[in-house]
Amino acid sequence: NAGVTQTPKFRVLKTGQSMTLLCAQDMNHEYMYWYRQDPGMGLRLIHYSVGEGTTAKGEVPDGYNVSRLKKQNFLLGLESAAPSQTSVYFCASCRDGRTDTQYFGPGTRLTVL
Amino acid sequence: GENVEQHPSTLSVQEGDSAVIKCTYSDSASNYFPWYKQELGKRPQLIIDIRSNVGEKKDQRIAVTLNKTAKHFSLHITETQPEDSAVYFCAASKGSNYQLIWGAGTKLIIKP
Numbered sequence: 001n002a003g004v005t006q007t008p009k010f011r012v013l014k015t016g017q018s019m020t021l022l023c024a025q026d027m028n029h030e031y032m033y034w035y036r037q038d039p040g041m042g043l044r045l046i047h048y049s050v051g052e053g054t055t056a057k058g059e060v061p062d063g064y065n066v067s068r069l070k071k072q073n074f075l076l077g078l079e080s081a082a083p084s085q086t087s088v089y090f091c092a093s094c095r096d097g098r099t100d101t102q103y104f105g106p107g108t109r110l111t112v113l
Numbered sequence: 114g115e116n117v118e119q120h121p122s123t124l125s126v127q128e129g130d131s132a133v134i135k136c137t138y139s140d141s142a143s144n145y146f147p148w149y150k151q152e153l154g155k156r157p158q159l160i161i162d163i164r165s166n167v168g169e170k171k172d173q174r175i176a177v178t179l180n181k182t183a184k185h186f187s188l189h190i191t192e193t194q195p196e197d198s199a200v201y202f203c204a205a206s207k208g209s210n211y212q213l214i215w216g217a218g219t220k221l222i223i224k225p
Contacts, residue, residue, distance in 0.1 A: 031211055042202060042217045043157070050211050058212065090156060097211025099145040099164065104156040 002026055006091050006105035013081045013112045021076040021108050023091030031097040032074040033058075034066060036087040037107075043090065049074055050097060081112045115140040117205050119216030127224050132193055134219045136203035137185040145206035146179060146186045147213070152199045160201075161188070190221075198223045 007022040023032065034046040045058030049068040063085060065077045074093075078085060088109050092102040119136045126132045138146075147162035163170045163177045163186065170177050176189040186205075190197055200220050204213040 033212075043215045045212060048212065056210075098206050101147065101159045101162065102213065104158070106156055 004091060004093055004103050004105035006089075006108050008108060009106065010109045011111070013078075013110065015082060015112060017081050018077070018079050019081065019110075020078075021089055021091075021110075023074045023076070023093075023105055024072055025074075025093040025103070026072065027093060027095075027103065028071070029093035029095050029103075030071070031094045032068065033092045033094075033102065034064070034074065034076045035090045035092065036060065036085075037090060038087050046076065046089075048097075081110075083112045086110060086112045115207060115214055117203060117214045117216045119203050119219055121219060122217065123220045123222070125222040125224060126193055128193055128195065130193055132188075132190045132197070132221055134188045134201055134203070134221070135185060136187070136205075136216050137183075138205040138214070139184065140205065140207060140214070141184070143205040143207065143214075146177070147204050148177060148188050149202045149204070150199045151202065151218075157202060193221075193223050195223050195225065197221060 004025045030051045033048040035043040044060045047066040049055050052071040055066045067075045088107045090107050091105040094100045094102045117138045144165035149157040150160045151157040161177050163179050174191045179186040200218045202218050203216040
């Protein structure tokens with residue numbers, strides 16, 4: 001039981017490049033979330049999903065897109081990376097989005113030059 | 114809008130002493146209040162949570178108290194140890210949908 005995994009762990013992009021971050025969970029959770037965490041800061045919600053085939057915007061969705069084609073996977077895309085998107089990205093999943101523990105992945109450290 | 118305020122932003126205590134972190138929330142429909150611990154370079158992990166039908170919950174050296182009338186909840190760590198050094202985040206469920214509203218975090222420093 002791996003829990004929540006994220007791919008890749010580290011990535012360096014040039015401004016304007018695109019990439020996709022993959023989050024996978026093996027706990028059969030309905031709810032999945034993408035957060036970003038800037039140095040010394042808290043967690044800010046980018047997008048989330050309440051089930052397969054659904055997505056919704058969080059607090060800071062601009063510049064990102066997401067897809068949840070399979071229940072166990074939640075993809076975060078950056079179409080044209082900007083230096084302001086340099087951050088650590090965490091994925092999380094939970095059974096019940098209102099009253100349950102969110103389990104976090106190990107994070108992806110992204111640097112945009 | 115809905116928000117969670119967390120204080121203090123940094124807390125330094127002597128090893129063996131107690132630490133208290135406080136959060137206030139604005140959404141009266143919030144009914145779930147978790148606390149997460151994030152060690153340096155690691156992922157956030159749940160350490161304790163409380164639901165609105167309970168006023169206090171304990172787990173060994175950690176306790177959380179909730180005052181729904183005043184809309185605040187607190188994390189209490191007793192007999193602090195070096196491994197308690199980390200950033201602690203409080204959160205509150207958002208009444209209308211499936212998100213958590215997060216506090217800004219408290220950096221807890223345990224002095225030897």
